[in-house]
Amino acid sequence: MRVMIGEDDVLLREGVARLLAEAGLDVVAQAGDADELMSKALAYRPDVAIIDVRMPPHHEHDGLVAAVELRRRLPRTAVLILSQFYEPSLALQLIGDQPEGVGYLLKERVGDVETFLEAINRVAVGGSVLDPEVVGRLLGRQRPDDPLRVLSAGEHAVLAAMAEGKSNAGIADTLHISEASVEKHVTAIFRKLGIRPAGGEHRRVHAVLAFLRGSGERR
Template sequence: MADAGRPLRVVVGEDDVLLREGIARILIEAGFDVVARCGDADDLLRRSLAHRPDVVVTDVQMPPQRQDDGVRAALELRRREPGIGVLILSQFCEPAYVLDLVGQRPEGVGYLLKERVGDLKVFVDAVHRVAAGGSALDPEVVSRMLGRSRRDDPLQVLSPREQLVLAAMAEGRSNLGIAKTLYTSQASVEKHVTAIFRKLSLAPADTEHRRVQAVLTYLHAGARAR
C-alpha cells in the first residue's frame, strides 16, 4: 500500500509495445508512477520483485510461451509479495483465472477485459482499488459466474436482488457504489448485505472480513458450477 504523499507505483506487463506504452501513458496522466514496463513474464516477475510496486498491471498471454505466462507470474508474485496488488488484463472472459488468483485471499486482486482500458475512469478506479487492497472484477466475469447454478449452489438461498448486491460486492464496490449502480438507497443496500451475511451463515465479525468471506463463497460457487 502506498505511503501518504507519494504517487502509487505501478509495473506494467504487456508484450504489445503500443498497448504497453498506451497503458503506461494513461497511468502516468492519471498521477501514477510507472516504475517499469515489461514485455515478457520473466522480466515482469523479476522487476516487480525488485521495485515492489503498489500494483502490477499485466496481460494474461505473454512471452516466453505466450500462454498464461502473465497469470503465472502474477501468482508467483502474490506468493512471494502478498502486499503487492495484481490487476490482470485479458482479451477474453475467463473466470478460472480469477479463482486461481484469488485462492483464499481476494484482497488486492483485479481482472478486467482489455476493452475496459478505453474507459479511463473504470480502468483508473480499478488500479486504485487493487493498489489499496480491494478487488476489481470485470462485470462480464461476475455476470458469467452469477448465471451459473447448481442444485447445491449455496447462493440459491439469496434473493435475486441479494445476488445482484453480492455480485457488485465481488466487483469491489462499496455500499454507496452498489446503491448508485442498482439505483437504490444506501440503507437498502446495507439491509441486503446484512441479509447476505445471515443467509450465508457468516458469523458476526469484522464487517470487511465478512465481505471477503461472502465474495469467496460467491466466487467458489461460480467455479464449482463450471
Template sequence: MRVVIAEDNTLLREGLTLLLTTSGHEVVATASTGPQILPALLEHRPEIAVLDVRMPPSHRDEGLRAALEARTHLPALPVLMLSQYVEQSYAAELLGGGASGVGYLLKDRIGRVEEFLDALRRVAAGGIALDPEVVGQLLTRPAHSPLDALTPREREVLTLMAEGHDNITIAKTLVLTERSVSKHIGNIFAKLGLTPTDSGHRRVQAVLAYLGHQ
C-alpha cells in the same frame, strides 16, 4: 503510485504507460514476456502491478502464474490482471483464499479511462475490482449451489459487492436505502454460511473466496 506493467502488445504497453504517467503515477518497469515479470516485481516492489494474463513465450497463463508467485514473496502486492476474454478458472484461482488487493478486468475496460483508473486505485488500496462480465460468470453455478437460495435482489447486491462497490454506491445503483442494502448483505452472508463483518473489503473477500472455491 509506483507501477509495474506487463503486456506483450507494444502499442498497449506504451499506451498504458502514457495513461498512467499523465495521471500522476510512476511506471518503474515494464515487461514484455512472462519470465521478465517476477524479477521486475521483486526488484522494484511497486505499489501495484498491472499484468496481462497471457504472455509470451506460450501465451497461456504466464502473467497469472507470475502474479501468484510474486504474491508468495510479496503477499501484500496489489495485482490488477488484464485479459482479452473472461477466463473463469484464472479469475477463480487469483481470487482464491480470500485474496485482497486483486483485480481482473477485460482489456476493453481500459478504454473507459475513469473506470480503469478507479479500479487501479481500488486495488492498490487493498480492495477488489472485477469486470462485470467476470462477476457474471463467477455467479453462474451448477444446480443445487448455495447461491440458488439468493433472491434476485440479493444476487444484484452480491454482484455489486463483488465488483468492489461500497454500500453507499450499491444503494444509489439499486435505488435502495443503505439500511436495505445492509439487510440484504446480512441475508446473503447468512444464506452462504459466511460470518458478517463491518469491513467492506473483508465482506467482498469472503464472498470472492467462497465463489473462487466452487
C-alpha cells in the same frame, strides 16, 4: 502509488503507462515478458502490478502464472490482471483462497479510464475487483448445491455488484435502489454466509470469495 505494467504489446503498454502517469500514479517499471515481469517486480516491489494473461515466452497463460507466483513472493503487492478472454476459471485460479488485493478485468475496460483507475485503487487498498462480464457468466450458470441459494434475488444482485468492486453508493446507482437498501442487503449477505464481523473491506472480499466458490464450478 507505485505501479508496474506487464504487457507484451508495446503500444498498449506505453498507452497504459501514459494514462497512469497522467492520473498521478508512479509507473516504476514495465515488462514485456513473464520473466522480466518477475525480475522487475522483485526489484521494484510496486504497490500494484498490472499484468496481461498471455505473455512471452510461451504466449499462453505466462502472465497469470507469474501473477500467482508474484502474490506468493510479494503478498503486499496487489495484482490487477488484464485479459482478452471471458474466462472465470482464470480469475478463480489467481484469487485462490485470498481475494484481497486482486482484480481481473477485460482489456476493453482500459478505455473506461474512470473504471480502470477505480479498479487499481480498490485492489491497492486490499479490495477485489471482477469484470462485469466474468460476473455475468458466473451468475448465468446454475448448480443444485450452490451455497449462495440462501440469498434472495436482491441479495444476489448486490453480491454480484460487490464482486465487480462497486461501493455501496455504486451498487445503489447500478441497481436503482437506495444506499440504505444496499446496506440492509449487505448485512443480510454477511449473516447468511456466516461471515463474521471484521473490517468492512475484509468482510466484502470474503463475501466475494464465497460468491466465487459458489459460482466458479457451475456448468
